[in-house]
Amino acid sequence: xxxxxxxxxxxxxxxxxxxxxxxxxxxxxxxxxxxxxxxxxxxxxxxxxxxxxxxxxxxxxxxxxxxxxxxxxxxxxxxxxxxxxxxxxxxxxxxxxxxxxx
Amino acid sequence: xxxxxxxxxxxxxxxxxxxxxxxxxxxxxxxxxxxxxxxxxxxxxxxxxxxxxxxxxxxxxxxxxxxxxxxxxxxxxxxxxxxxxxxxxxxxxxxxxxxxxxxxxxxxxxxxxxxxxxxxxxxxxxxxxxxxxxxxxxxxxxxxxxxxxxxxxxxxxxxxxxxxxxxxxxxxxxxxxxxxxxxxxxxxxxxxxxxxxxxxxxxxxxxxxxxxxxxxxxxxxxxxxxxxxxxxxxxxxxxxxxxxxxxxxxxxxxxxxxxxxxxxxxxxxxxxxxxxxxxxxxxxxxxxxxxxxxxxxxxxxxxxxxxxxxxxxxxxxxxxxxxxxxxxxxxxxxxxxxxxxxxxxxxxxxxxxxxxxxxxxxxxxxxxxxxxxxxxxxxxxxxxxxxxxxxxxxxxxxxxxxxxxxxxxxxxxxxxxxxxxxxxxxxxxxxxxxxxxxxxxxxxxxxxxxxxxxxxxxxxxxxxxxxxxxxxxxxxxxxxxxxxxxxxxxxxxxxxxxxx
Numbered sequence: 091x092x093x094x095x096x097x098x099x100x101x102x103x104x105x106x107x108x109x110x111x112x113x114x115x116x117x118x119x120x121x122x123x124x125x126x127x128x129x130x131x132x133x134x135x136x137x138x139x140x141x142x143x144x145x146x147x148x149x150x151x152x153x154x155x156x157x158x159x160x161x162x163x164x165x166x167x168x169x170x171x172x173x174x175x176x177x178x179x180x181x182x183x184x185x186x187x188x189x190x191x192x
Numbered sequence: 193x194x195x196x197x198x199x200x201x202x203x204x205x206x207x208x209x210x211x212x213x214x215x216x217x218x219x220x221x222x223x224x225x226x227x228x229x230x231x232x233x234x235x236x237x238x239x240x241x242x243x244x245x246x247x248x249x250x251x252x253x254x255x256x257x258x259x260x261x262x263x264x265x266x267x268x269x270x271x272x273x274x275x276x277x278x279x280x281x282x283x284x285x286x287x288x289x290x291x292x293x294x295x296x297x298x299x300x301x302x303x304x305x306x307x308x309x310x311x312x313x314x315x316x317x318x319x320x321x322x323x324x325x326x327x328x329x330x331x332x333x334x335x336x337x338x339x340x341x342x343x344x345x346x347x348x349x350x351x352x353x354x355x356x357x358x359x360x361x362x363x364x365x366x367x368x369x370x371x372x373x374x375x376x377x378x379x380x381x382x383x384x385x386x387x388x389x390x391x392x393x394x395x396x397x398x399x400x401x402x403x404x405x406x407x408x409x410x411x412x413x414x415x416x417x418x419x420x421x422x423x424x425x426x427x428x429x430x431x432x433x434x435x436x437x438x439x440x441x442x443x444x445x446x447x448x449x450x451x452x453x454x455x456x457x458x459x460x461x462x463x464x465x466x467x468x469x470x471x472x473x474x475x476x477x478x479x480x481x482x483x484x485x486x487x488x489x490x491x492x493x494x495x496x497x498x499x500x501x502x503x504x505x506x507x508x509x510x511x512x513x514x515x516x517x518x519x520x521x522x523x524x525x526x527x528x529x530x531x532x533x534x535x536x537x538x539x540x541x542x543x544x545x546x547x548x549x550x551x552x553x554x555x556x557x558x559x560x561x562x563x564x565x566x567x568x569x570x571x572x573x574x575x576x577x578x579x580x581x582x583x584x585x586x587x588x589x590x591x592x593x594x595x596x597x598x599x600x601x602x603x604x605x606x607x608x609x610x611x612x613x614x615x616x617x618x619x620x621x622x623x624x625x626x627x628x629x630x631x632x633x634x635x636x637x638x639x640x641x642x643x644x645x646x647x648x649x650x651x652x653x654x655x656x657x658x659x660x661x662x663x664x665x666x667x668x669x670x671x672x673x674x675x676x677x678x679x680x681x682x683x684x685x686x687x688x689x690x691x692x
Contacts, residue, residue, distance in 0.1 A: 102299060102689065105462040109295040111688035113288070113617060120284055127280040128436060134277075135435040139270050139428035143418055149410050151417035153269050153426050154485070157276050161481040164279040165474065168286075172470035175287040179462050 104190070108182035127163070134160060198519050199351035205524055206347060206360070209531050210367035254342040254534040255593065256480045258506045263594040264488030265495070266505045268425045271594060272484055274438050279476065281443030286469050289447040290456055292616050294465045297457035299689045305450040306552040312615045314683055315623030320630070321557035324608065325548050327634050328450050331604035332545050333578065336538055337585020338593045338601065340364065342506035343534035344586065349507030350514065350527055357503045361586060365579050368539050395483055395529065402486050405516055406493070412486065415493035425492060434649065437656040441606050445658065448609030451537070451544045487512070505592050546574040599648050603641070603658030607633035610662045611669045619684050625673030633665025
């Protein structure tokens with residue numbers, strides 16, 4: 091229905107074959123990360139979203155520090171996952187190209 | 193009617209900006225080859241840098257730059273924290289889901305987000321196309337209307353109401369219709385790059401001046417936290433389960449937001465997805481975290497409870513800029529940035545809805561054949577129709593855009609996204625489970641929202657509005673798939689690209 095004739099004749103680009111249809115084993119670690127993220131959400135929402143002008147974290151009001159904790163978590167994760175995915179998929183692409191040459 | 197020089201400058205800024213986007217539209221039209229795949233997903237040839245800006249433009253819009261700072265003072269700081277929470281799950285799973293969507297898009301040459309859904313479900317194609325098209329239309333028309341609100345409200349507020357909200361609304365719609373009709377996805381992508389650059393300049397100027405005025409983040413934060421509005425806005429009113437369901441259901445549903453899906457199709461190669469994703473997520477740190485935080489805290493610190501009189505609450509942001517920076521070139525630059533970001537999502541959403549009506553509803557759902565030479569005319573008419581229909585949402589807005597989005601738009605996206613993402617990996621899901629899932633999810637959403645629990649959060653459990661309908665959709669997917677025969681092996685192998 092969606093596959094074009096030209097694609098069937100030419101075969102897939104190597105990166106398409108290199109991306110696995112299943113989850114790679116290490117990708118299941120992201121579920122563990124979501125458990126940690128749930129804890130972080132609980133911590134921020136239950137303990138830091140308060141109006142307590144006498145208290146501070148990192149020199150900032152508690153709600154602002156809580157938001158900062160969340161944002162730092164996802165931005166660090168972003169760069170880490172970028173590096174991992176770039177290395178893993180690039181390696182897999184090379185393997186696919188090598189396999190086709192052989 | 194007397195209009196001041198400043199108001200005329202604001203009007204000219206809008207006209208000049210759109211003149212440049214029309215040039216982008218013209219170049220896009222020149223470079224757009226024939227065919228739907230080219231018009232809607234740029235033939236799948238967009239480079240990593242272009243993809244990065246288009247991803248960024250998908251999210252860094254009026255929602256983050258205008259809506260979030262506003263909601264901090266109008267509804268409470270927690271609503272912005274909720275937005276931060278969604279990035280925790282969205283960023284974590286972006287590459288995992290995005291690469292699979294890219295793979296399947298390249299394998300099967302999809303054009304619309306519905307393509308991948310009906311292909312994976314593997315049956316009931318016509319009915320499913322109509323159902324999904326209706327679901328996406330429902331959410332997207334509200335979404336576009338919701339973004340019209342700050343788009344016009346910001347400029348009306350900048351003129352102090354001299355040029356009315358409805359005049360700017362009409363101008364926006366006219367300009368956008370013209371250049372999208374001309375250039376398709378390529379025009380949107382080029383204009384997104386331009387919008388991104390303009391936004392970055394305006395953002396940096398805003399950060400510099402804000403820091404100069406307040407003397408640093410900590411001083412700004414404390415000024416806001418000790419203002420007379422602080423005890424009211426820095427308090428949690430939603431239960432923990434609302435925050436947690438935003439992390440799980442709302443956050444993950446963003447991975448299959450229709451206008452992001454077509455950008456995965458449009459990427460040239462896997463690097464486009466990975467580099468584009470990393471760059472845009474990094475951009476979100478500025479656009480979704482730093483920018484709304486500084487602006488929202490500035491609103492609280494500067495005005496406290498004496499917030500200015502505006503037609504729509506999103507007008508607080510330009511009012512603050514005018515107060516802090518005065519009228520001059522810097523303010524014009526900032527207004528340009530505001531125009532750019534309010535525009536960037538509207539156009540891609542219009543293009544998306546156009547593709548859904550054109551391809552999914554008319555051609556493949558209802559089976560009406562449109563001759564190729566009439567295709568552009570149909571697309572243009574669809575864009576005009578949807579653009580005008582969405583205006584009805586923005587004519588008399590009753591709530592901040594952010595609240596409209598959380599409550600009405602994203603629950604529908606979640607009902608589409610969750611079953612689809614599960615089916616990307618769960619091969620046992622079949623056509624019966626797939627169809628039942630979307631149907632039950634959408635019907636329960638409408639029932640809960642408009643009939644059973646008309647008051648937010650539209651459920652008695654205190655969870656996010658989209659949670660219960662999504663759970664019902666997932667339950668239907670799993671239960672119905674398991675009690676009916678599995679999908680044919682041949683079909684599964686072909687869909688996932690396992691058959692060489």
